[in-house]
Amino acid sequence: MxxxxxxxxxxxxxxxxxxxxxxxxxxxxxxxxxxxxxxxxxxxxxxxxxxxxxxxxxxxxxVVDEEVINQVIGRLKLESTDQSTNWNRRYRANMDKMKSGDIYEIADVVRNLMLREREKGLSTGERKMLENAKTIFISELALAKDLTEEEAIALLDNIIYEKNASI
The missing domain is CATH 2.40.10.170 (Thrombin, subunit H)
Known part of the structure; x- marks a missing residue:
């Protein structure tokens, strides 16, 4: 229906x-x-x-409510999940997560690719995927928490990079 x-x-x-x-x-x-x-x-x-x-x-x-957004933010603070070292397999797995439309899955893609970018760098394909995933995530974060695009980007960067500053 x-x-x-x-x-x-x-x-x-x-x-x-x-x-x-x-x-x-x-x-x-x-x-x-x-x-x-x-x-x-x-x-x-x-x-x-x-x-x-x-x-x-x-x-x-x-769009998810404030409670779900807060759970997602908590999930962003977790360590990167195990991902295949095979670029192709990792790319396909991340694409499936993004297609799901599930905010938790998209948050995982954003977190994992942001951390991987900082630690090892990303291929062109994964960099494009990260930008797309961030746009999707930030748009929902901004609407759910009534933030501007800039405020949502700053919040995401703070969560990912502050939490993992010791790496």
């Missing part, structure tokens, strides 16, 4: 990030009329149209 969101709801679009539903519109595209959520993504300042009947398939969900 399709979940119904309302104008003003804060939602997450897996692989794109969090945004706010600004409108619900009916559009005719390729001769077919469909209803769409029109989402404004504050980070990157873009608009996305999501077909309402595809919401479940896409995995659109509410």
């Amino acid at each position: 399709t979940r119904l969101f309302n104008v003003g709801d804060k939602v997450v679009y897996p692989m794109y990030g969090a945004g706010i539903i600004e409108a619900i519109e009916e559009k005719e595209i390729l001769g077919e009329k469909k209803c769409y959520y029109v989402m404004r993504m504050p980070i990157g300042d873009m608009k996305v149209m999501v077909p309402i009947q595809s919401v479940d398939e896409i995995g659109l969900r509410q």
